[in-house]
Amino acid sequence: xPAVELPFxxxxxxxxxxxxxxxxxxxxxxxxxxxxxxxxxxITGYDGWSFYxxxxxxxxxxxxxxxxxRGQDANGAVRTVWMERTSIAGYADNYVQSxxxxxxxxxxxxxxxRGYAGKRIGLELENYYFSAxxxxxxxxxxxxAELVDATxxxxxQRGVKSEExxxxxxxxxxxxxxxxxxxxxxxxxxxxxxEVVAEIYADAIRGVGDAWGDYAAIVPLLxxxxxxxxxHLTWDDRRFRTGEATFFExxxxxxxxxxxxxxxxFLGKPPQHILxxxxxxxxxxxxxxDAARPGRPAGDVARALFGALERAGIHKDxxxxxxxxxxxxxxxxxxTISFRKEEETILEAGMTFHFMPGLWMEDWGLEITxxxxxxETGAAECFCDRPRKLVVxx
Amino acid sequence: xPAVELPFxxxxxxxxxxxxxxxxxxxxxxxxxxxxxxxxxxITGYDGWSFYxxxxxxxxxxxxxxxxxRGQDANGAVRTVWMERTSIAGYADNYVQSxxxxxxxxxxxxxxxRGYAGKRIGLELENYYFSAxxxxxxxxxxxxAELVDATxxxxxQRGVKSEExxxxxxxxxxxxxxxxxxxxxxxxxxxxxxEVVAEIYADAIRGVGDAWGDYAAIVPLLxxxxxxxxxHLTWDDRRFRTGEATFFExxxxxxxxxxxxxxxxFLGKPPQHILxxxxxxxxxxxxxxDAARPGRPAGDVARALFGALERAGIHKDxxxxxxxxxxxxxxxxxxTISFRKEEETILEAGMTFHFMPGLWMEDWGLEITxxxxxxETGAAECFCDRPRKLVVxx
Numbered sequence: 001x002p003a004v005e006l007p008f009x010x011x012x013x014x015x016x017x018x019x020x021x022x023x024x025x026x027x028x029x030x031x032x033x034x035x036x037x038x039x040x041x042x043i044t045g046y047d048g049w050s051f052y053x054x055x056x057x058x059x060x061x062x063x064x065x066x067x068x069x070r071g072q073d074a075n076g077a078v079r080t081v082w083m084e085r086t087s088i089a090g091y092a093d094n095y096v097q098s099x100x101x102x103x104x105x106x107x108x109x110x111x112x113x114r115g116y117a118g119k120r121i122g123l124e125l126e127n128y129y130f131s132a133x134x135x136x137x138x139x140x141x142x143x144x145a146e147l148v149d150a151t152x153x154x155x156x157q158r159g160v161k162s163e164e165x166x167x168x169x170x171x172x173x174x175x176x177x178x179x180x181x182x183x184x185x186x187x188x189x190x191x192x193x194x195e196v197v198a199e200i201y202a203d204a205i206r207g208v209g210d211a212w213g214d215y216a217a218i219v220p221l222l223x224x225x226x227x228x229x230x231x232h233l234t235w236d237d238r239r240f241r242t243g244e245a246t247f248f249e250x251x252x253x254x255x256x257x258x259x260x261x262x263x264x265x266f267l268g269k270p271p272q273h274i275l276x277x278x279x280x281x282x283x284x285x286x287x288x289x290d291a292a293r294p295g296r297p298a299g300d301v302a303r304a305l306f307g308a309l310e311r312a313g314i315h316k317d318x319x320x321x322x323x324x325x326x327x328x329x330x331x332x333x334x335x336t337i338s339f340r341k342e343e344e345t346i347l348e349a350g351m352t353f354h355f356m357p358g359l360w361m362e363d364w365g366l367e368i369t370x371x372x373x374x375x376e377t378g379a380a381e382c383f384c385d386r387p388r389k390l391v392v393x394x
Numbered sequence: 395x396p397a398v399e400l401p402f403x404x405x406x407x408x409x410x411x412x413x414x415x416x417x418x419x420x421x422x423x424x425x426x427x428x429x430x431x432x433x434x435x436x437i438t439g440y441d442g443w444s445f446y447x448x449x450x451x452x453x454x455x456x457x458x459x460x461x462x463x464r465g466q467d468a469n470g471a472v473r474t475v476w477m478e479r480t481s482i483a484g485y486a487d488n489y490v491q492s493x494x495x496x497x498x499x500x501x502x503x504x505x506x507x508r509g510y511a512g513k514r515i516g517l518e519l520e521n522y523y524f525s526a527x528x529x530x531x532x533x534x535x536x537x538x539a540e541l542v543d544a545t546x547x548x549x550x551q552r553g554v555k556s557e558e559x560x561x562x563x564x565x566x567x568x569x570x571x572x573x574x575x576x577x578x579x580x581x582x583x584x585x586x587x588x589e590v591v592a593e594i595y596a597d598a599i600r601g602v603g604d605a606w607g608d609y610a611a612i613v614p615l616l617x618x619x620x621x622x623x624x625x626h627l628t629w630d631d632r633r634f635r636t637g638e639a640t641f642f643e644x645x646x647x648x649x650x651x652x653x654x655x656x657x658x659x660f661l662g663k664p665p666q667h668i669l670x671x672x673x674x675x676x677x678x679x680x681x682x683x684d685a686a687r688p689g690r691p692a693g694d695v696a697r698a699l700f701g702a703l704e705r706a707g708i709h710k711d712x713x714x715x716x717x718x719x720x721x722x723x724x725x726x727x728x729x730t731i732s733f734r735k736e737e738e739t740i741l742e743a744g745m746t747f748h749f750m751p752g753l754w755m756e757d758w759g760l761e762i763t764x765x766x767x768x769x770e771t772g773a774a775e776c777f778c779d780r781p782r783k784l785v786v787x788x
Contacts, residue, residue, distance in 0.1 A: 048624070048627050048628065049613055051520070052522075074626035079624055093713065097729055097732065126496075126526070126527035127525065130525060131525070131526065132526050132530075133543070134520070136528065151527065194599050194601060198599035200597035201598075202595060205588050205595055207631075213588060213627065220445075221443060229466070232442040232470055233445045233473065234441050234442065234608070234609065235606075236606060329723050330445055330723060335491055373683075
């Protein structure tokens with residue numbers, strides 16, 4: 001077996017497995033099947049663009065996790081996971097894109113063989129890549145099992161980052177800074193958007209220093225002017241224009257760890273109402289960072305932001321942040337906690353968030369965001385170090 | 395409503411809708427819900443990186459399709475779909491990442507209001523992004539509906555490409571060529587892989603001429619040496635090495651249409667057995683292209699390839715191609731037809747495939763592929779125009 005260069009230490013993987021097993025025990029789960037590639041990677045180190053076919057990690061209380069997936073991807077598992085070869089199970093290719101077979105029949109056989117046919121099996125029912133059909137096949141193959149919704153069970157364990165993970169996010173942050181520096185330099189009236197995106201990608205993948213860049217879980221998003229109301233449009237070759245604001249949503253990514261970092265660029269002389277909004281937003285950001293302390297509910301961050309905006313005469317009430325860390329497409333959030341007023345989850349040191357104060361009006365949008373780390377004492381730390389302002393190029 | 399610049403003509407979208415409705419009628423479906431973003435885009439023109447939350451297109455027999463999704467993404471629909479504003483339905487943000495609400499409750503309400511509570515509803519049970527939970531919520535909300543597996547119903551309608559689509563794929567092919575030219579130029583012993591990937595991305599997104607580059611549904615894959623056995627590993631900063639073959643799997647993408655195009659680069663002097671394999675593979679490719687004609691079963695292409703390889707003493711028997719066209723992450727195949735011996739689907743002019751003859755041995759891999767178009771007469775046409783050979787840099 002080729003030597004595996006794990007991104008994290010054995011004790012880190014043991015820490016993670018322990019957390020997952022404790023959470024399983026709390027839920028009375030005998031075994032857990034994880035198909036979300038972010039959760040697979042977090043638990044085992046598995047890495048590869050193979051999540052377009054069924055695959056997963058089976059977590060046991062009393063044995064090493066098993067990586068399960070397509071045969072050719074088992075070769076990828078052999079090169080990336082911490083477990084031994086005996087804990088890697090590949091299914092035959094005739095299960096792929098078949099109308100007569102489904103990979104979950106193979107998984108069911110493994111669970112049966114291991115004695116789980118009549119047990120409580122946790123499944124990520126609302127998570128990427130675990131399809132309706134996958135569930136129905138398991139249901140049919142394991143009629144005596146209790147299939148329990150374990151959506152986000154692993155995601156919640158990922159919330160407090162270890163020092164090793166924080167170190168990866170610091171590397172990602174250097175890449176985020178580089179990307180934003182490049183944007184600020186290159187955006188000009190008349191330049192086609194795709195040319196700027198080409199350079200964003202080049203900067204992102206080249207990385208910074210010894211931190212080579214990984215692909216981000218979301219492509220660069222850069223809506224301009226009135227399109228800022230449709231924040232998930234991707235690019236084309238339309239040119240940047242004087243008098244328009246463009247909001248750039250990017251993330252440096254180091255070994256699957258993301259530090260999203262957004263800035264808005266205005267070409268020309270911004271109208272006063274946008275400058276007023278900038279001032280309010282920056283005050284709101286600072287108020288939010290100050291509220292982002294261990295022991296306080298996550299909702300405090302949103303309340304602090306909204307309070308500062310209210311004082312500037314702006315009423316805003318929507319979700320303004322989410323946890324970040326390791327991720328695969330199609331999303332880089334952890335899908336657990338939100339920065340919104342009603343969020344009661346208590347912040348802990350080591351949690352990391354993308355704090356996204358933004359204002360969207362009918363024909364313009366302004367977003368200035370920070371990826372943040374909750375620290376033991378004091379206000380949250382920002383991973384990236386660039387001025388917190390609307391970028392104006394006049 | 396902002397002017398929508400549809401990628402295709404109204405008659406093209408009418409053609410597509412007609413095909414889907416006929417297929418629905420054949421299956422006795424009263425209504426169809428489509429969550430695969432590729433199918434959503436093909437039917438309506440919808441485009442955006444929003445498939446990380448639930449969204450979809452509802453196809454009716456007697457009314458325009460309805461785009462359904464998150465409120466902020468309805469703003470994206472307004473800018474990209476051919477239907478009127480009254481056919482765009484957004485759900486409130488408090489359905490997103492909620493433990494007490496699920497977006498499918500909102501969809502169920504729409505279906506109920508429109509009279510489908512007791513009807514036959516087609517669902518893409520085995521397709522990306524339609525989760526187990528989504529199915530279970532619909533099941534619960536619509537207890538009198540018959541939920542029918544309509545996986546790939548739309549995918550099958552996409553098989554024969556219109557002239558408009560073929561024109562997009564020709565633009566994508568120019569981008570594929572540019573990417574491969576850049577690879578051939580830049581790969582050298584000692585160069586870190588991520589640097590070459592950075593340039594691949596830059597070439598891909600800059601595009602060629604008036605064809606700006608879109609993001610591909612799969613990131614560049616470039617396993618070297620023994621890693622070729624693990625074809626879905628992504629890159630890091632390890633350097634290319636003399637004496638190793640690296641297989642590059644890339645695709646130019648124009649407005650979501652892909653023409654994958656793979657070449658293998660050998661640094662140094664290739665051993666004779668690899669040159670022998672190259673010769674056999676090229677003969678196999680040519681034999682396959684010659685068999686790829688309308689009226690013949692798709693399995694003929696595989697048989698032709700394997701026959702040529704057998705004559706060179708190489709036994710191979712696996713899937714060696716799949717249909718291509720429009721796609722979103724995580725995959726660029728259409729997941730309908732395969733080039734494998736047992737495939738009986740009859741080829742038709744206008745079908746497009748990624749023909750992927752490849753040889754993987756224990757410590758090396760060789761792949762030389764073509765994206766092909768089945769023509770009215772004669773052998774298949776290759777979209778890309780570059781030498782069909784192992785690239786040797788000595």
